[in-house]
Amino acid sequence: MIKQLLEGVIGQDEILRYYNATLTYIEMPSSIRGCVHYYKGIYDILINKNLSYYKRKKTLLHEFAHIELNQLCQTNNDLFAFYIDKYEDEANRYIKELKNTHIKNEGSEGYV
Ligand SMILES: [Zn+2]
Structure with a gap:
């Protein structure tokens, strides 16, 4: 789905609906760009509201990648802390790979 977002085939609202995700911009320490929590079938994406437009987009893509790569079901597992860097x-x-593929094709709405 991120690929379709980068290609402009779908919009941000559509990908949020597709993943059953909510997006909230909140006050966070400047060291944190964003995070995503999974709870009872809903993905809660939180983005630091002090980020620039460009960094918000970049962070949002990063959080979508966690969802798309299924890296969230283990959030409450002790092993998760160990694997977080990975x-x-x-x-x-x-x-990065999606963008490299995409750049060869066409422009998008500020995600690249
Ligand atoms: Zn992350």
Whole structure:
């Protein structure tokens, strides 16, 4: 789905609906860009509201990657803390790969 978002086939609202996700911009320490929680079938995406437009988009994509890569069902598992760096890398690499593919095609709405 992120691929379709980058290609402009679907919009942000559509991807949020597709994942059953909510998006909220909140006050956060500047060291945190965003996070996503999974609870009872709903993904809660929280983004630091002090980020620039560009960084908000980038963070949102990153959080979508966690959802798309199924990295959230283990949030309450002790193992998760151990794997968190690995997941961060995977999420970032995933977005990077999608963008590399995309750049060869066409423009998008500020996500790249
Ligand atoms: Zn992350």
